[in-house]
Amino acid sequence: MKNTLLALSMAVALTGLFTQCQSSGNNQQAEQTALIPIPQTVTYAETVFKISQGTTIGLESSSAELLSIADYFNHKVNPALGYSLEVKEQGDIQFSLINNPDLGNEGYHLKVEKRQITIEANQPAGIFYGVQTLLQMLPKEIRSQQVQHDVEWAIAGADITDKPQFPWRGLMLDVSRHWFTKEEVMRFIDELAEYKMNVFHWHLTDDQGWRIEIKSLPNLTAKGAWRAKRVGQWWQREPQQPDEEATYGGYYTQEDIKDVLAYAKQRYVRVIPEIDVPGHSLATLVAYPELACMKAPKYVNVGNKFYGEDENTLCAGKEETFEFLDKVFTEVAALFPDEYIHVGGDECFKGFWHKCPRCQARMKAENLKDENELQSYVIHRLESILKAKGKKLIGWDEILEGGLAPDATVMSWRGMEGGIKAAKANHHVIMTPTQHCYLDLWQGEPSVEPDTYSMCRLSDSYRFNPVPDSVPTEMVLGGQGNLWSESVPTFRHAEYMTWPRGWALAEVLWSGPAKTDWDEFWPRVEKHFERADVAGINYARSMYNAIITPYKENNECLIKLDCELKDSDIYYTFDNTDPDSFSPKYFEPLRIPKNATWLRVVTYRNGKPSGKVITLRIDELLKRIEG
Known part of the structure; x- marks a missing residue:
């Protein structure tokens, strides 16, 4: 009896020790991988897969998209490995398209075993997102652009099933206030794609610069893309003087844009162009002064105060304005394949409309009671222009004022109220409220942060919930972070302002608010700081x-x-x-x-x-x- 009890007690002890080791190992694996965004389900195993020079990628060779993803994977790992993986029909890392309704269009199943990695998905997009997870499971040295000779390329054993909560997971970059090159825009797209974000909102025009070539309207870039060079605090700058040359700026040729679009397509990123009208159009009026109500400004704004003093709103009373817009959107629609075009519609100063006899005549002829309804008239006509070109209209929540265009999608930035109103009126909504999603704001104590004007901490971004109570979930497409660039003069600083808040938004929009846990999130952020260091990506440590x-x-x-x-x-x-x-x-x-x-x-x-x-x-x- 004593021997039996002793044997039982030893068995229990050994079982407990085994369970403890297994749990410890699993926790260690989870800590090492530190995935962002967190997958929907993940189980770690006591095994590893090791990449070596003989490791191969398997896929159906007839699938051009899967071949492109294999090329992408090799592009990411080749600098650190010092070699690329051979692509075959059957490989050690196998990409497989399947039919699993639970995964949707962007979900994936990733399984890492000792001798095999499989990534399964219904669509190539899902394979791509599985690859992003796999890349994050490799040691941080994989981000290096130099060969790492002494690193064991081990990937933790795991079984992951994952899919996004929202179809719209985006970041916006303002290239008007400060100019970013084509290569920098591509890098921004690459960085957001690594965190499973799938929308790049490209703010291409504003008062401080027109950034897209329109061949039928050459003055937009010949004059509207350039301003006097300035540094210093935004809105406190001296206006351009008559004897100064406009040397700061730039624009993207249509060939540049095609290059960006091809780059984004390989990363399953939609590119949404924004042409901001009828306000935010000072650079346009410098290029084509005949579109002003009264008197167009002479120079593109350099960051000096002008609102209400210099015209920056297209005249809504002139038919030439709509002919101009039709020319612009004809070329934009032909360039950009996405179904959406963003028309801005925000912060439209209506003081000059109030004084303009043509605008007042338009209001009388159209039976419009005020200038808000005149803006709605402009947006309705823009929607018709875009519909004729097979496109849908998106605008900032000001397009609600005066009456919403019938099929417009609203991007709600002044809090959630505009989005709630639009969703209840059966319009699709993208939530991007300032307090959670504006990446140009301070991330911490202002005295030790670069100058800006308000606060949005990392924890604020992580608390973002795109679907308010009482709003139909299906009407909310998702959300995005917005990087306005008044106080962002360089791409290095653009990275600092975007990360890690962009990682927080990526997790909210992919994993869903129900999966968020701040105390569990920030330790993973620290691991991604290490990866960013290796990759040479700038980021803010303001959370400390x-x-x-x-x-x-x-x-x-x-x-x-x-x-x-x-x-x-x-x-x-x-x-x-x-x-x-x-x-x-x-x-x-x-x-x-x-x-x-x-x-x-x-x-x-x-x-x-x-x-x-x-x-x-x-x-x-x-x-x-x-x-």
Whole structure:
């Protein structure tokens, strides 16, 4: 009996030890892979697949799309591996098209075993997204552009079934306020595709530059694409002077655009062009002054104040305006294959319309009661122009004002209200509210961030839910992040503003809000910082910085300190010295000592500095309380 009990107890102990090791191994594998976006279901196994020079890719050779994906995979791994994988009918990494209704058009099933990797999907897009997951499962050194000789290219054993929650998963890049080259645009597309985003919204025209070649209207790029060179704070710049040359800017030829479209197509990214009208058209009026209501400006805006002073709105009373728009959209529609064209429609200043006799005559002839209805008239006519070319219209939520065009899709940026109203009226909606999706905003404490005007932290982007209560889910296509470039002068800074908030939006839109878990997300972000370092991609580390919130309580000024990462320790000083882990540690709201001039704050994690040292004058903090 004793021997039996001893045997049983040993068996139980060994079983427990085996279970513990298996669980530990699985957790270790999960930590190593750190996938973004998180898959719908994933199970890790105690095995690895190792890529070597003899590893092959298998696929149906008759499928041009699968061959293209294999080329893409080799393009991604070749620099670090030092070799490409041979493509055969049957390979060690097998791409297979199947028929599984549960996966939809973009879902995939990825299985990693010791001697075989299979990626199955209904459509090539699903295979492509499975490849993105597979690339993230390789060691971070795979992102290097130089051969890595001492790395074991091991991929954790796993069984993953995955598909997106939303069909529209996008990022917008404004190339008007600051100019980005064709190669930089391609890099932006490549980076968003790596996180399973599938829409690139290209903001091609605005007051500060027209960026697309329209062959029938050559002045748009000859004059509208160039402005005087300026640096300094946006809206505080000196206007272009009569003796200055317009040397800053550029535009994409139609051949450039075809190159970008081909590049995006290989990455299963839709490209949505935006021609922003009838407002945001100052550069247009410089090129074609006859389209103004009163007097067109002479120079493309350099980032100086002009709103309400210089015209930037196309005259809605002139028929020539609609002839011009038809020419523009004829060429745009012929270039871009997507069903949608974005027409802007936002922030249209109507003061000159109010003064313009032609616009007032148009309103009288069309029985329009105000200038809002005149804008709606313009949007309705634009929808007709696009329909004739086989395209659908998207506009910012201002197109709701004065009455929505019958088949328009609304992109809601001023909060969710416009999208809610449009969805309830049976219009498709793309949600992109400022507080979650504007990537040109501060990511943390403004005093240690590049200059801009409002706040959208990483955790704000991660809390984004594109489908508000009471809105039909099927009317919300998805969402996107928007990078306006007034304060983004270089592509390196564009990356800094996009990542990691773009990763947060990618997870929300692919995995769905129900799968989000902040405490589980940010450790994965840290792993992707390491991968970005290897790839030479810039990103913001603002999530490590302290959050400093002054407030009043019982007429006393107090200071609350916090951090997005709750396991951070926060240290501070009021004595003009730099804080470290030997300084006072924050536990409760701070009272400002008498005659204190400066507050300095720093965050630590695991005993080491993590965030920047933040230095703020006390009088500046008090101004924040006053608003």
